[in-house]
Amino acid sequence: MKDICILEVSPTGPIENHVKIFDTYDWYYVTHNEPLENDEKCINFNKGFRWAANRNYLYDYVKKLESKYKYYLFIDYDVEIKSNTDRDTMEQLLHDLNDYNPAVMVINVKTQKDYKSNPDIGVYNFMFSNNHLKIYHYTVLDHFFYLPTFEGCLQLWDACHFNNVNEIPFIKYCLCTSNLSCRGLVSGKDSNPKDEEERDKLFLKKMQEMHELMRKQFSDKLIQFKTYRHIKKYFLDLSRTLTPVKMPEDVDYMKIVNVKEYFEPFDMKKNVLS
Secondary structure (H helix, E strand, O other), X not given: OEEEEEEEEEOOOOOHHHHHXXXXXXXXXXXXXXXXXXXXXXXXXXXXXXXXXHHHHHHHHHHOOOOOEEEEEEEEOOEXXXXXXXXXXXXXXXXHHHHHOOOEEEXXXXXXXXXXXXXXXXXXXXXXXXXXXXXEEOOOHHHHOOOOOOOOOOOXXXXXXXXXXXXXXXXXXXXXXXXXXXXXXXXXXXXXXXXXXXXXXXXXXXXXXXXXXHHOOEOOOOOOOOOHHHHHHHHHHHHHOOOOOOOOOOOOHHHHOOHHHOEXXXXXXXXXOO
């Protein structure tokens, strides 16, 4: 089993930062605005596909590969990463992953408000993080996919909320590292509202619709959370009170975590959430 596979969604191809740090690893990407010719790492041109559909495509692709990986890093094209230690970027990332063996890991984004109080260095518990970069342990990969693409779903912020709620059963094992930092270089018009009105009446409205659909499958542990804001605040705050646990290398998260304590698993293979 290899350490890591990088899976990227990009309009036209990778940025220089990604070429520099990912090029010697197993790295695959799809584009959705322009095709790339003679690029063996570009596995397809998914014209017009949105964020969730593209990540689902990458999941399908990697599941069929002969090579298997301990970790799967899903990343958006504009996320620049750097190391905050003497180790280079990928060396530090793999060190933190192999030191803690988390179910999910993200990288600190110092420019975003939810991350403002995060430690400047080290590894710590952190929930409801930005989905522009998520790293999954192989034993939880199938739990998180597929992302919703049903009719009426934006496949953007609402799909991100879906993904973050799915992390709740693994709260003890969802970590963030400040030994590296990242930042989004572009606020893409395809994935963000054009103004406050669209933000409130479309993007946030769709997040709440997604939450209400998911809530139908919540157990007694979660049913109290009636809005996406409420559940996010509670579990984000709770995660900050936890101390990260270093798990054994052979951990199987689906054997030690009972997802049904929190909700009936969401099967998006049916492409419907009712």
